[in-house]
Amino acid sequence: MSLTTLWFILICVLFIGYFFLEGFDYGVGILLPFVGNTDLERRAVIQTIGPVWDANEVWLLTAGGAIFAAFPQWYATMFSGFYLALFLMLVGLIARGVAFEFRSKDERPLWRGLFDWLIFFGSVVPALLWGVAIANIVEGVPIDAQMNYVGNFFTLLNPYALLGGLVTLLVFTLHGAVYLTMKTELELNARARRAAYAVGWAAAGAAILFVLYSGLHTDMFSRPGIGMLPGVVAILAGLSLVATRLFLDRRKEGWSFFSTGVAILLVVASVFLTLFPRVMVSSLNPRWDLTVQNASSNPYSLHVMTIVALTALPVVLAYMAWTYWVFRRRTTLTQAMHY
């Protein structure tokens, strides 16, 4: 396997890690005002992701850094092209990050209510915009011969991309709801279950629509060499959402969470399979696509980065897994809380 292909896969893995982990964080943030009715309940809800949300967000920073290092042209085109969308996402992430830390540091209800809504919007915005961004990358955006994005912000807001945004928004919300069923008890747990059922239908529906739309609108089912494979993987993702429901019915909350996680993994895998060997599709001319070849760093850089990444990633995964083990217990309303 060439190093450029390896890095394409590594970046796919980083996005899977990011969406799997930060995905439930976003879901929890979105559900916060609805699942938690009292201040204490809201603190407990935030507490469920307290020890891990910051490290989960690092997956995004690592994915961004990896794209910069391995495919600088991809980094430059995407980040300058999706400018205002990224700006909105950054505002969301900034507001959300400080809100977790600041929320419970003052006793006034107005202060706490304000930060609760910042957590909500700071979670909705990235959850929505990632779907919009991914759908745009798959369907193609106007990129010229010099690899410059020549559309504007509103080019990104087409129906297909908005549907993609709806899918990630709903799937992450479901993922968060299922996570909460795993990490809470009593009344909170019951509310999280109800939320999971309510969002589950919508998420599965939107996902099926999106796969159908992708079949008509993109080359997800007709990639050279691998044919229907990306589309099939996307369908499996939809089935995994159905499994989430079946496990919920049997009160197997861990398995249910595993299923939403697998759905997220498969969606990302499907997107990257559809793209390969392209990293950004030009809607103007296929010859102007950014690919793993024309967007990459030189072999020496990739070689150095490969050594670092393959050494560091297993260690990172090991200590992150250990953290989840340490904080495996459910959150109760009577325990000491930091947030």
Place this chain on the structure above:
Amino acid sequence: MDALGLARLQFGITTIYHFLFVPLTIGLALTVAIMETIYVRTKNPAFKQMVQYWGRLFLINFAVGVVTGIIQEFQFGMNWSSYSRFVGDVFGAPLAVEALLAFFLESTFLGVWIFGWDRLRPAAHALAMWLVAIGTSVSAFWILTANSFMQEPTGYAVVHGRAEMTSFGALLGNPQLWVEFPHVLLAAFTTAAFFVAGISAYFLLRRQHLDVFRSSMKIALVIGAVSSILLAVNGDAQAKHVVQTQPMKMAAAEAVWHTAPAPAPWNLIAGIDQLGGRNTFSIAVPDMLSFLSYGNLTSSFPGIDELQARDVQRYGPGNYVPPVASTFWSFRVMVACGVLMVLLAWYGMLLLARRRGLETRPRYLRLLLWAIALPYIANTSGWVMTEIGRQPWIVYGLERTMQGVSNTVTSADVATSLIGFTLIFGLIAAADIYLLVRYAKAGPDATEPRSRMPDESLAAI
């Protein structure tokens, strides 16, 4: 203002803002780790209170440092995509490695530290803070590897109009990195030392929580005295290095318009006339510049006019003179603050050596409270000097700042994000300062407040 000017302004604002929080994060992580180690060894409950008190302030500060750091990772691609295309091959690698080796470490173990008080053995809990401290310092190393490449490019070759990495070893062995990294690290330790010393002084003045703040003060003064003096020594070495590698930056920083024959006099202060290419007045110390820059009295100091002529010959026609007044004054402000910090810290050490000397000096304690501002002013002006003094280059001698900007991003786009970020940063600063002051004043007994209203009221908001 055009997109270039706005992008530069945005980089300046977001980076300076980010770096208001970073040094305290780096320095306080180490300080808290030291305190917790003492607690684990002595089992003295005052030290546990101390760890929790400074830990609370650490977390309020840390949150803002983290979220404003996310922008930095994205900004190169958003506003500086031509730069990213040109140097991504070299510059992207340290950023990716920083995330892999440092960000994961600090964020994971900070989570463990915050929530692990009753889940981990005391030694393991202290270890978590040590890992956070190591993570923050490792993070500084990698981002400064990237910055050092901009100051003094090494380990690359330009192939097909792009800078490609040819030696990772040379990137890490960059001599600039090995003066810059210790400088930033020591500045961070000094920042935390003055932060802790200033707040401790506040409580010693009020004679509250003496057991906690006497020890805090002692730890802070020791860290402050050691790191501020090392910082001065290292700063001198860095200036001597930059004289060799970026002579134009140092000529601007010293406001030397015409080559000064040996032994060159040193401008203590000067009135800068950039357009006229001269100083309207100056107060100078004879021979001092040769001594400061070369450690002898026999070297002449190249002036801006000579360097400009040399650069034109080397790089083609153009203006290679950075904004002299900003470079000159930011350098002086930084050094002045540094000298003041050395004096304050060592005077404190002297008082510590005497029994109860410190607490009988209310004027010194009040001074320490105000001195919390010094490291912040020094850190900011240090970066202003470093980055403005490098202009017109974005990578010294390799790419100009105006060539690096995104060519498809409109000035309206940049203006939107500039206004947006500035607004949200302002609001965050207000909330952050409010909380820091509140929790600093509340002292070690404070616990997180429960909501003031009956629990049901939140549902209505």
